[in-house]
Amino acid sequence: MKDRPTLTTSSGAPIADNQNSMTAGPFGPVLMQDFHLLEKLAHQNRERIPERTVHAKGSGAYGTLTITKDISRYTKASALQLGKKTEAFLRLSTVAGERGAADAERDVRGFALRFYTDEGNWDIVGNNTPVFFIRDGLKFPDFIHTQKRHPRTNLRSATAMWDFWSLSPESLHQVTILMSDRGLPQSYRHLNGYGSHTYSFINAEGERHWVKFHFKTMQGIRNWTNAEAAEKVAQDRETHQRDLYESIERGDFPRWRFCVQVMPESDVGKHWYNPFDLTKVWPHKDYPLIEIGVLELNRNPENYFAEVEQAALSPANIVPGIGHSPDKMLQARIYSYADAHRYRVGINADQLPVNKPRCPMHTYHADGAMRLATNPNPDAYYEPNSFGGPVENASVKEPPLKLSGNADRYNHRDGNDDYRQTGDLFRLMTNVQREQLFGNIKAAMEGVPLEIIERQLQHFFRADPAYCAGAAKALGIDFRPQMVAAE
Template identity: 65%
Template sequence: MADKPKLTTDAGAPIPDNQNGLTAGPRGPLLMQDYQLLEKLAHQNRERIPERAVHAKGWGAYGILRVTGDISRYTCARVLQMGVETPLLARFSTVAGELGAADAERDVRGFAVKFYTEEGNWDMVGNNTPVFFVRDPYKFPDFIHTQKRHPRTHLRSPTAMWDFWSLCPESLHQVTILFSDRGLPISPLHMNGYGSHTYSLWNQVGERFWVKFHFKTQQGHRHYTNTEAETVVGQSRESYQETMYRTIEVGDCPKWTVQVQILPEADAGQLPFDPFDLTKVWPHAEFPPIDVGTMELNRNAEDYFAEIEQAAFSPSNIVPGISFSPDKMLQARIFSYADAHRHRLGTHYESLPVNAPRCPVHNYYRDGEMNSTGIRSGNPDAFYEPNSFSGAEEDRTAMEPPLPVSGAADRYDHRKGNDDYSQVRALYNLFDEEQKQRLYRNIAEAMAGVPDEIVQRQLTEFSKVHPDYATGVNAAL
């Protein structure tokens, strides 16, 4: 039998056989003991986390809030006192689009800000519109289902959207904003932000005031037409990210004027509408906005995933002097947002650097995934409360006044006693003729392929706002 040919390197040197007859070098085996390879592959398999159920596509940056207006009579929150400067993280987003969606799509935009205050984190989690589609949180999951993909076709369904909206007249206000010129801003820098919900402020003497938060862009409120948006998407699906990143990177720092509308607690029952209804605005003539200060964005994130994708905003994050209201949608979001982060990021998501407060925090949360800080009570023996080991105690001096509640505890009848047309009519009447024509065309385009029964039902709702509204949409169809 002929001898086995000897293998050599490119330089002609022989490659020795090992004791098992296996050839060393590039033709040798790959073994499990190559732990660097296994670690790299294992990490790659785990690089992705669940995307947000809504607001998945987003763009964010760091900045600062500078308070220049005196509203100390309304709140004892240190973050809102004259002269205070607070670092912040802002994230803007589309509601319905997935992570890979185009930026320039007609959709509501999220407008979330995390203020790293000296008393803990305060999160303002709103939209670029002052109202929303529903006032009953029970309907929120159903609404989001209509904005996502059909379970059978796996396509976005205009039929589902308009079927839901036509059966929910409280959505008219938001629908009219969405399909007007305001529904497609050219970038995050050219849109307003709103807390949308009614929150509360309380001062040193325990007085409570209901409040609306507004962030008015200083770059100008600019928008695309549908045709312009299609052109932009054809050029780049990342137009918002490109604009925002490049603008901040060259030092052209975008700014927003921060304002509040104030309603004394005792006056809430005197209004002709429910001030805690998320489908309503507070008229500026009756509740003039008060300037608080300026929000500026001045620094891009170094690592998008760590600092923007893992950023977790929740209305449950408040500080002394700022609190909640009987707004039912807000009350539901206090739970659902924090719970969404626990699912998506992990039990101790608040320990991630981007979410961690910039001040000392004490709590008695124990164990669970991602717990890298142990028990934050200030003492390892104080892992329960109350205790005798100098563990953290609640600061009773920073307690807000009690919130009085009334009424029978029952499933919310959101139809009862609500006018869903007057404020929409006031908005519609603000539009000039060209703006109305664009509104009609935008709605007509979005109704393509929708069954006529649903279209007619929606036209009936438009007619209750104004006869011309229905007539204009019908003509555009």
């Protein structure tokens, strides 16, 4: 390999590790002192104006979450108590395309959900897949660069995408889903939604459980082939927007079954997989789905820009009874999403109707562009104060999270099996689904250098030899896995 320059921060300091966030122990949370992570995320959020850096093309609607099962033994969250009905807002989107992109493109779909609870806004900012391409937020700006346009050609680059994926084996699970039939949904109504990350439930006794959120479409899963999607795009670039809007207008309200997987806090470390790894699922045999309610969309926004384009959802928004986890991607998004909204919409974005909580809110935030709120108690503009200003409430404090280990940049690929669950998924596919997978991979690899293709085929082989053989055959490549050295 030729000599290459040393990667540095914007101030010129050399970077020792650009693959792993600094954490408190191998399973611990990300440390605020990781200035390289914060610089990368903050810079990415400011790369484009004014549309969203990712998820730029989207649709939104209001609805209701109704809880039908008692799960009070797991969480004290008011919105999750039996019989509770809570107003909701759901923004659905593609990930990579710009605002003018077609809806019917092969891409992950965003599933960003807000509940206007009586304890504040609770946001679940997920996707239509239970996993993601990366497990460390330090790599998020790098990954998104591969999904955007080449700086010289201004064209999408299949080479960049497959180069990154083939050098990041943790991406294989998500890549397989993306290249499967589920990578091209027919509409936003016909896909599942997932919180994807691991969150926590906290009950009235202060006990913590880990939790995964699932929203199963009651309209059924429906997908298009590449050819069918191309025909649709030729006629209408707004297929998903049109379908969602028109279905709600005619009273055909989309619905999803709201389910959770719940893991006792003490189960961490008992399985071969890390429960905080965004590239892994929790097997249902370990933690079965518990159906707890129904989400229904039943009202379209009156103004798209005001209510959908300016919607500012963030996984930082939680309520008592709901908590975060040491998931490194989630911890990065807690910062990154809120920061993106402060930049894109403004520091006072939470005062806009679509973002404003339905319950009273009391902060000491001051001034800033487009501030609408006034201070009902002008003498109490700092804290602590002697003038009746809002004060903290220790009753909503979360139980402590035990940590261990040294602060370091732990290699998230060491000892991590990134092939087992992908192989399991492949073996669940029918022959028809496998042939679609192989054909979609062939189409997506058009123009990609052979070296990168062979590197990716080696990952397919490690997941399942039949996966590799089928993809190689579709590509017309005589590939022998043993010819490629293991990494």
